[in-house]
Amino acid sequence: MLNEKIRTVGAVPAEDDLQAMARSLYExxxxxxxxxxxxxxYDAEAHSAANLAFVDYYQRLTSLGGHMSLLxxxxxxxxxxxxxxxxxxxxxxxIIRLREEKGITQLQPQALDQELRxxxxxxxxxxxxxxxxxxxxxxxxxxIEAEIALxxxxxxxxxxxxxxxxxxxxxxxxxxxxxxxxxxxxxxxxEQAITDLVAEETWDIKSxxxxxxxxxxxxxxxxxxxxxxxxxxxxxxxxxxVAYLPARYDMGSDKxxxxxxxxxxxxxxxxxxxxxxxxxxxxxxxxxxxxxLKGLYRWASKNGMALPAVKFNDLFIAVSKxxxxxxxxxxxxxxxVGKLFALPVFTGCQPHSGGTGQKVLxxxxxxxxxxxxxxxxxxxxxxxxxxARREELCKLRPRDIKIENGIAFIWIDFTETGRVKNxxxxxxxxxxxxxxRLGFLDFAHECGQRGYDVLFPExxxxxxxxxxxxxxxxxxxxxLKARGEMTSDATVHGMRHRFSTDLKTKKVFxxxxxxVMGHAGTxxxxxxxxxxxxxxxxxAVIEELASATDHLTPAPILLPxxxxxxxxxxxxxxxxxx
Numbered sequence: 001m002l003n004e005k006i007r008t009v010g011a012v013p014a015e016d017d018l019q020a021m022a023r024s025l026y027e028x029x030x031x032x033x034x035x036x037x038x039x040x041x042y043d044a045e046a047h048s049a050a051n052l053a054f055v056d057y058y059q060r061l062t063s064l065g066g067h068m069s070l071l072x073x074x075x076x077x078x079x080x081x082x083x084x085x086x087x088x089x090x091x092x093x094x095i096i097r098l099r100e101e102k103g104i105t106q107l108q109p110q111a112l113d114q115e116l117r118x119x120x121x122x123x124x125x126x127x128x129x130x131x132x133x134x135x136x137x138x139x140x141x142x143x144i145e146a147e148i149a150l151x152x153x154x155x156x157x158x159x160x161x162x163x164x165x166x167x168x169x170x171x172x173x174x175x176x177x178x179x180x181x182x183x184x185x186x187x188x189x190x191e192q193a194i195t196d197l198v199a200e201e202t203w204d205i206k207s208x209x210x211x212x213x214x215x216x217x218x219x220x221x222x223x224x225x226x227x228x229x230x231x232x233x234x235x236x237x238x239x240x241x242v243a244y245l246p247a248r249y250d251m252g253s254d255k256x257x258x259x260x261x262x263x264x265x266x267x268x269x270x271x272x273x274x275x276x277x278x279x280x281x282x283x284x285x286x287x288x289x290x291x292x293l294k295g296l297y298r299w300a301s302k303n304g305m306a307l308p309a310v311k312f313n314d315l316f317i318a319v320s321k322x323x324x325x326x327x328x329x330x331x332x333x334x335x336x337v338g339k340l341f342a343l344p345v346f347t348g349c350q351p352h353s354g355g356t357g358q359k360v361l362x363x364x365x366x367x368x369x370x371x372x373x374x375x376x377x378x379x380x381x382x383x384x385x386x387x388a389r390r391e392e393l394c395k396l397r398p399r400d401i402k403i404e405n406g407i408a409f410i411w412i413d414f415t416e417t418g419r420v421k422n423x424x425x426x427x428x429x430x431x432x433x434x435x436x437r438l439g440f441l442d443f444a445h446e447c448g449q450r451g452y453d454v455l456f457p458e459x460x461x462x463x464x465x466x467x468x469x470x471x472x473x474x475x476x477x478x479x480l481k482a483r484g485e486m487t488s489d490a491t492v493h494g495m496r497h498r499f500s501t502d503l504k505t506k507k508v509f510x511x512x513x514x515x516v517m518g519h520a521g522t523x524x525x526x527x528x529x530x531x532x533x534x535x536x537x538x539x540a541v542i543e544e545l546a547s548a549t550d551h552l553t554p555a556p557i558l559l560p561x562x563x564x565x566x567x568x569x570x571x572x573x574x575x576x577x578x
């Protein structure tokens with residue numbers, strides 16, 4: 001007779017049962033975390049860092065509905081839109097890497113099986129998956145509860161005021177018996193900080209402009225005083241006041257600044273105003289201000305300045321699960337990829353002279369016999385078959401197309417035409433056989449023969465903030481997407497996600513995917529790929545990608561006339577910014 005404790009094989013738990021099992025695992029984890037914290041109070045900082053990292057990790061799992069590699073585009077969004085610093089990203093990256101590369105995770109299959117059997121269910125892959133999904137938010141909460149318990153336990157220790165000569169924290173102590181401090185104001189060092197951070201390529205021009213604005217706004221809303229004398233309460237006050245600002249505001253005159261202060265005073269004085277009028281600045285914008293101030297704080301720390309006692313991670317605004325799920329950009333659907341490469345731009349259009357005028361656009365998307373080799377044609381193909389970032393591809397020069405030991409590849413690097421994301425992004429990307437079949441090598445050679453400094457001069461930026469990829473998005477991708485009647489999930493970033501997803505489906509190891517895509521965590525340099533061995537491995541990875549363009553026919557290289565294709569030389573970014 002079968003054991004009565006085991007239900008019928010194939011039985012599926014009801015939601016109440018799933019939640020009960022998840023709560024049981026939550027209680028076990030919370031007890032274990034708190035025990036570890038009590039056993040090693042001297043490691044409180046490490047415990048806290050781990051708690052906060054796992055809160056992020058399980059929030060991400062909940063939002064995604066399961067495990068997914070952390071791709072560079074997601075990292076960029078977390079940094080720019082949510083204000084995550086590099087340490088926070090590195091912590092999340094480390095947890096994901098432990099699971100992907102070593103199978104180390106808090107949710108071991110044995111624990112799931114034990115809980116299922118305890119409730120009378122015979123474990124199988126489906127039930128483990130259902131239970132794991134139910135556990136994510138509970139483990140997220142367990143780490144929050146553990147962090148609260150940790151902070152309550154160490155709070156008395158943090159209040160101790162150490163003698164200055166010990167080098168220990170002196171939170172709340174003054175530097176003189178009078179209690180008066182006379183260090184530099186924020187406005188005294190912000191320009192030097194910006195200069196240094198831009199020179200180090202930690203910030204670009206856009207980040208510098210944001211930091212300058214954030215610093216001025218902070219001193220306006222909180223008041224000017226020596227930087228080291230600001231408190232957590234001052235930064236929290238700034239965060240609250242920024243929420244009352246209109247979507248667009250001006251700080252260029254005494255009158256406009258006074259109007260902003262009056263608006264905030266009105267909101268703070270009248271509760272009904274706060275209820276009747278929604279906050280105008282988004283959480284993303286407020287987080288951007290906090291992130292800029294944190295960058296200035298770090299610069300001050302590295303330069304030996306006295307610092308205020310501020311926990312910036314406590315200031316960032318959490319984005320709701322629904323918003324975070326929406327903001328995680330999915331892979332461009334395969335159907336949309338099919339629609340894209342079925343457009344006349346790729347299959348044959350009417351002859352035209354290049355550009356984006358109405359007549360030219362009409363010709364580009366009207367069936368005919370012409371294939372015009374410009375950004376409309378090659379950039380989508382490169383996005384699909386290389387998985388590179390849009391800026392990396394759009395700024396390519398003819399000499400970035402190389403052949404070594406019989407292997408053709410593009411070399412992605414920092415050049416006079418633009419930056420790449422970081423040092424990990426410097427890499428070779430072998431050309432897929434479809435790109436070679438369709439004539440990309442001939443195209444690059446022809447551009448070099450004609451003296452073009454870049455493959456796509458029609459994408460040349462027209463101001464200091466734009467990149468080649470920005471022009472591509474506005475002048476090219478928007479038209480391709482509209483004419484192809486693609487879905488909202490069809491994005492430039494989504495093409496990169498499509499590339500990664502397709503390789504993952506082919507069981508390509510994560511380290512090879514990272515090598516090809518320039519993912520942080522892989523140290524690539526030109527010497528490593530100077531011989532045929534590793535390049536051959538990467539070419540094999542690229543060739544795992546199935547062709548989506550077998551229906552396209554190679555055509556003679558046809559470039560738009562030079563008068564249209566080559567814009568007037570733009571001023572250097574440095575001179576434009578001056």
